[in-house]
Amino acid sequence: MQLRVDKVGLSYGGRQVLSEVSFGLEPGEHALLLGPSGSGKSSLLNIVCGLQTPDSGTVTLGEQAMSGQADALRKRHMGIIFQTLRLVSALTVRANLLLAQKLQIGSTDEKLVDQTLDRLGIAHRAKARPFELSQGEAQRAAIARAVAVKPDILIADEPTSALDHANTQSVARLLIESAHEVGASLLIATHDDRLKDHFARTIVLKDGTLAQGPVAA
């Protein structure tokens, strides 16, 4: 499913956070949204996910504009991985995946859940609660939650910020493999340029504008 961001602008209290940002993501395409802290990455991701409304510009998913139907489009088409809010604290890892399926696709698929946990190497932690997981395990579980809903677009915000080099590379590979396996597009927002090597395309954001326009690595 194609994602189009067209001339998106956003300001907070007179400060321009995003200005005329435009880019597209083709079905199955993987891209890195790279920028330093404060560059507007998280605001842009919130707008892409429909959690925030831009002051100007539009976001389109397939043929449908996010405006006015953001919740429904996000629910049906997106799997989102956040930097810190990964799982519902009161539920086990497995229950988190089942809940995500129930909320996003309306039914549960236990087989898919088990397969996803297995593929991401955390099947042995299926009954663990989030606070019992290591950083790496928690990130894998969050990826599993996002993938288990069979999204058209997988979006991750700073997925490797708290990880060491080995885990960073591992998580990047897992995200790419997972997106590939479910046939989803992948958009990762990060300040960590160690991930650049994994992506054919990098979108660089600086001070709320695309630094060089969409670039291919």
Place this chain on the structure above:
Amino acid sequence: MISLALAYLRDRPLTTALNVLLLAIAVAMLVLLLQFGNQANDRFERDARGVDLVVGAKGSPLQLILSSVFHVDQPTGNIPLSSLDLLRRDPAVGRAVPLALGDNFDGYRIVGTDDSFAKLYDARIATGRTFDAPLEAVLGAKIASDTEATLGQKFVGNHGFAEEEGAEQGHDHAPFETVGILEPTGTVVDRLILTSYETVWDVHGIEHDHGEEHGEHKHEHDEDEDHSVQDTSQTGAPAILQASGDGLEPELTALLVTYRNAAGAIRIPAMVNRQTQLQSAIPATETARLLELMGASLDGIRIFAWLLAVTGGLAIFVALLNMARSREGDLALLRVMGASRIQVCATVIMEGVITAALGAIIGWLAAHTLITLARSNFPALADMGLQAWQLMPAEAGLILAVLAIGALAALIPAVRVYNIDPARTLARA
């Protein structure tokens, strides 16, 4: 969402348990009050049905009602036999039922009366026949089932009203014979042993005229242990009691009066109270007074129980408000995953309602279990006819009220959750 609400409740077991406990105690107290209050009231109404006035010896009117209608207290004294004729002759009196009390068998009261008593309570013979000759007795349904009594069986009454009270004053000289068993009536009659009032005099060695009901003989009784009893099982005839009732006149304990018309209600009590030895007591008035006396202390307990329920609600409120603060991230994540504001809000309301429901169910079960235990440990309660698992519509109302407390307690935290902005929460996280 229900399973999520349950998961959150399990996530903080101590807080949940405390809140459930508070509500359970409150509900248990309220159910106990409801059960005791309603069952006592029902019992009073059932047992006093058809009795407009009780005539007895001067003393406490409440005591007279308790002893003569509900059979739970000592009588105020005796009244002359002539009072029965006095009342029965009065055109405003529809029915005057004589009562001669004083003995028990195994804790069950033996009531000396005539066939008008069974008519008053619409008590019908299930097996056998009604009492006719001296020392013949008819058992109430509950006594028959409790003692597994059969027709022809004999038993000895003891002096007094409690099982232990007259254990050493058994009327061995005058064993009763069971000639009939009554159908269950749901009234005090089920727990009474009926015999003729002349038999009560006979057992106590009181001289009287047998001419009217028991043949044309008159005899005297001894009050000492020198009673001789002719075994009726061998002779097939009523025992002839050899006793002398020196100085003792045949008397009655009380009369249960039903008016023939409304005029009786005005004239009869005044007429009775003018007699130096008699007093009248109106069951409806005395029962209302008793309930009022009980009500004052019950109201105090009821207010305390409701305060406890409100405290439980406040505890739920505080727990959910803290939860709403500490779980903002979780709830924002749920919103991102597609949960609507209403769904997230409903999760919080459900936590409040589930806590309240657990408290209500546990409290309700505890109350009825306590009544069961009380019934088996305190025979007086069983004798009062207290039922352990008699369900009342008001209990459903009570449980609904407690659920409403749970929902209300969750309302403000739920509104707070409703207003969570996922983007802002995610930005803060």
